[in-house]
Amino acid sequence: xxxxxxxxxxxxxxxxxxxxxxxxxxxxxxxxxxxxxxxxxxxxxxxxxxxxxxxxxxxxxxxxxxxxxxxxxxxxxxxxxxxxxxxxxxxxxxxxxxxxxxxxxxxxxxxxxxxxxxxxxxxxxxxxxxxxxxxxxxxxxxxxxxxxxxxxxxxxxxxxxxxxxxxxxxxxxxxxxxxxxxxxxxxxxxxxxxxxxxxxxxxxxxxxxxxxxxxxxxxxxxxxxxxxxxxxxxxxxxxxxxxxxxxxxxxxxxxxxxxxxxxxxxxxxxxxxxxxxxxxxxxxxxxxxxxxxxxxxxxxxxxxxxxxxxxxxxxxxxxxxxxxxxxxxxxxxxxxxxxxxxxxxxxxxxxxxxxxxxxxxxxxxxxxxxxxxxxxxxxxxxxxxxxxxxxxxxxxxxxxxxxxxxxxxxxxxxxxxxxxxxxxxxxxxxxxxxxxxxxxxxxxxxxxxxxxxxxxxxxxxxxxxxxxxxxxxxxxxx
Numbered sequence: 001x002x003x004x005x006x007x008x009x010x011x012x013x014x015x016x017x018x019x020x021x022x023x024x025x026x027x028x029x030x031x032x033x034x035x036x037x038x039x040x041x042x043x044x045x046x047x048x049x050x051x052x053x054x055x056x057x058x059x060x061x062x063x064x065x066x067x068x069x070x071x072x073x074x075x076x077x078x079x080x081x082x083x084x085x086x087x088x089x090x091x092x093x094x095x096x097x098x099x100x101x102x103x104x105x106x107x108x109x110x111x112x113x114x115x116x117x118x119x120x121x122x123x124x125x126x127x128x129x130x131x132x133x134x135x136x137x138x139x140x141x142x143x144x145x146x147x148x149x150x151x152x153x154x155x156x157x158x159x160x161x162x163x164x165x166x167x168x169x170x171x172x173x174x175x176x177x178x179x180x181x182x183x184x185x186x187x188x189x190x191x192x193x194x195x196x197x198x199x200x201x202x203x204x205x206x207x208x209x210x211x212x213x214x215x216x217x218x219x220x221x222x223x224x225x226x227x228x229x230x231x232x233x234x235x236x237x238x239x240x241x242x243x244x245x246x247x248x249x250x251x252x253x254x255x256x257x258x259x260x261x262x263x264x265x266x267x268x269x270x271x272x273x274x275x276x277x278x279x280x281x282x283x284x285x286x287x288x289x290x291x292x293x294x295x296x297x298x299x300x301x302x303x304x305x306x307x308x309x310x311x312x313x314x315x316x317x318x319x320x321x322x323x324x325x326x327x328x329x330x331x332x333x334x335x336x337x338x339x340x341x342x343x344x345x346x347x348x349x350x351x352x353x354x355x356x357x358x359x360x361x362x363x364x365x366x367x368x369x370x371x372x373x374x375x376x377x378x379x380x381x382x383x384x385x386x387x388x389x390x391x392x393x394x395x396x397x398x399x400x401x402x403x404x405x406x407x408x409x410x411x412x413x414x415x416x417x418x419x420x421x422x423x424x425x426x427x428x429x430x431x432x433x434x435x436x437x438x439x440x441x442x443x444x445x446x447x448x449x450x451x452x453x454x455x456x457x458x459x460x461x462x463x464x465x466x467x468x469x470x471x472x473x474x475x476x477x478x
Contacts, residue, residue: 002015002016002362003015003016003054003055003058003361003362004016004362004363004364005228005257005259005364005365006259006303006364007257007258007259008158008236008240008258008259008260009157009158009160009244009257009258011160013364014257016227016228016257018060018227019225019226019227019256022059022060022061023060023061023062023063024055024060024061024062024063024227024228025063025065025222025223025226025227025228026048026051026052026062026063026064026065026222026226026227026228026229026230027065027066027067027214027217027218027221027222027226027228027229027230027255028044028045028048028064028065028066028067028109028229028230028231029066029067029214029230029231029232029235029239029240030045030066030067030068030069030097030109030112031068031069031093031094031097032069032072032074032075033068033069033070033075033089033090033091033093033094033097034072034074034075034078034089034090034093035078035093036093036096036280036281036282037093037096037097037100037280037281037282038271038278038279038280038281039264039271039279039280039281039284039297039308040232040263040264040271041097041100041281042100042101042104042106042281042284042293042297043261043264043297043306044231044232044261045066045101045106046104046106046294046297046298047230047261047298047302047365048064048066048230048259048261049105049106049107049408050298050302050365050367050407050408051228051230051259051365052064052107053406053407053408054361054365054406057350057406058350059350062110063110063111063221063222064109064110064111065109065110065111065112065113065217065218065221065222066109066111066112067112067113067114067115067213067214067217068090068094068097068112068113068114068115069115069210069213070087070090070091070094070114070115070116071086071090071115071116071197071207071208071213072115072210073210075089075090076193076194076197085194085196086194086196086197087196096281096282100281100282100285102415103285103290104285104290104291104293104294104297105290105291105294105408105409105413105415105416106408111221113217113220113221115208115213115217118213118216118217118220119199119208121216121217121219121220122186122208122212122213122215122216123186123201123202124216125212125215125216125219125246125247125250126145126185126186126201126212127202128250128251129147129185129246129249129250130145132249132250132251133148133151134147134148134151134152134246134249134250135147135148135185136148136178137203137204138176138177139176141204142176142188142204143186143187143188143189143201143203143204143205143206144176144184144186144187144188144204144206145184145185145186145203146176146177146178146182146183146184146185147182147183147184147185147211147242147245147246147249148178148179148182149179149181149182149183149245150178150179150181151249152245152248152249154245154248155181155241155245156241157241157244157245158236158237158240158241158244158258159236159237159241183209183211183238183242184209184210184211185208185209185211185212185246186201186203186204186206186207186208186209186212187206187207187208187209188203188204188205188206189204189205189206189207210239211238211239211242211243211246212246214239214243215243215246215247215250215252215254218243218247218254218255219247219252219254224251224252224253224254225252225253225254225255225256226254226255226256227255227256227257228255228256228257228258228259229243229254229255229257229258229259230258230259230260230261231259231260231261232260232261232263233260233261233262233263233303234263235260236260240258240260244258260303261302261303262300262301262302262303262304262305262306263305263306264279264305264306264307264308265305265306265307265308266278266279266307266308266309267309268307270305271308279308284308284313287313288313288316288317289317289416290416291320291409291411291416292313292316292317292320293313293316294408294409295316295319295320295409296308296312296313296316298367298407298408298409299316299319299367299368299371300367300368301364301365301366301367301368302365302367303364319371319375320409322375322378323374323375323378323400323404323409324411326378326381326382326397326400327397327400327401327404327411327412329382329385329393329397330381330393330394330397330400330401331412333390333394335394335397335398335401352402353399353402353403353406354373354377354399354403356369356373357370357373357374357403360372360373361406367407370403370407371407373403374400374403374404377396377399377400377403378396378400380396381393381396381397381400384396432458432463435454435457435458436454436465436472438450438454439451439454439455439472440472442454
């Protein structure tokens with residue numbers, strides 16, 4: 001079975017067949033850089049990072065475009081409230097997003113366009129919509145331009161609503177609309193707004209509406225038709241519905257498949273600023289290692305709601321440590337070692353991955369099932385170690401290494417700096433081996449009191465000693 005994805009528009013799983021063989025064009029709605037990133041932003045970006053990694057594992061070349069909305073009502077409002085230039089706020093916030101993305105191993109997109117760098121492309125699409133009769137200018141002096149939803153019969157196709165059923169877009173105060181369902185393509189400059197947030201246009205100086213920004217950037221980088229458009233479930237309406245309508249109305253085929261990741265819940269309630277329960281990314285990263293945060297945020301199916309609480313973070317840490325301890329155990333026998341002696345990522349082909357893992361990933365990126373396969377393989381590998389079957393154990397270790405590498409969870413990847421077995425582990429290794437040498441010397445002269453004391457001291461420190469045919473081996477218990 002090849003990759004199948006849940007298409008929001010079709011409302012069913014569909015076979016993914018790239019528009020261009022061997023290549024994937026993917027557009028993902030990135031952040032509006034109005035404030036610091038929260039964990040919902042991380043969760044969304046991570047979902048599409050996993051998709052890119054899985055496509056690449058299947059020998060597909062991916063062009064990922066993830067935009068930055070750096071001009072928006074909220075950016076202007078927040079900057080004014082803080083007495084800051086809106087451009088300064090946008091740049092500072094964007095840097096925060098870049099930092100936290102990198103910290104949990106979300107790789108940079110192929111292109112990361114900013115809205116302010118694509119005003120010309122937006123004006124071009126708005127002009128096309130005006131010429132086709134799908135947009136109108138309000139009055140002679142406001143500079144406002146709106147999309148005429150009644151002129152486009154297919155409006156509502158993404159969320160399967162008819163025009164009459166569609167909720168009005170009440171995202172902002174808007175002047176002179178013919179219908180409450182119409183939405184802004186261009187917002188004429190208002191009194192009191194900074195001159196720097198205004199650009200010249202044929203119908204009057206102003207700035208773009210939110211929805212037109214993504215349409216222009218997606219088409220500019222991926223062409224009039226491309227494979228996949230992704231984003232958070234909260235963007236499905238009105239943002240993505242309006243994107244689809246204006247793009248199709250301008251004559252663009254636009255995205256063939258629409259993906260939407262689920263939201264984050266805190267204490268059983270949807271995380272939001274209005275509820276006062278937002279968890280900022282920096283705060284979560286202050287509570288656990290970045291690789292554990294990645295494990296947590298990716299542990300639920302991307303379309304489901306992710307419940308975040310202290311117990312969930314502890315459970316994620318414990319689950320990942322079981323994987324990590326097994327890989328540490330294997331690494332002492334050379335698994336994954338490069339010529340430099342550092343842990344190296346697996347280079348296995350997808351055909352060599354466990355079939356259950358491949359089936360899970362091909363089934364709409366069912367990462368929870370994929371993680372279950374990883375943990376089952378870890379258990380099988382530990383059983384083999386306990387039975388003294390090093391060959392089987394190392395074989396299972398190779399499979400685990402390949403699977404976690406696909407998910408961006410390889411603890412030996414340079415993303416995480418020194419691997420977990422790393423500097424601290426290496427220092428501990430020197431001390432433990434000294435104690436093991438003392439134990440072996442004591443056993444050689446039948447000084448069992450000293451031998452038992454060394455073993456007990458290590459056990460009290462949480463170090464498990466195994467006497468194998470290859471000599472004593474140690475691991476951190478638990």
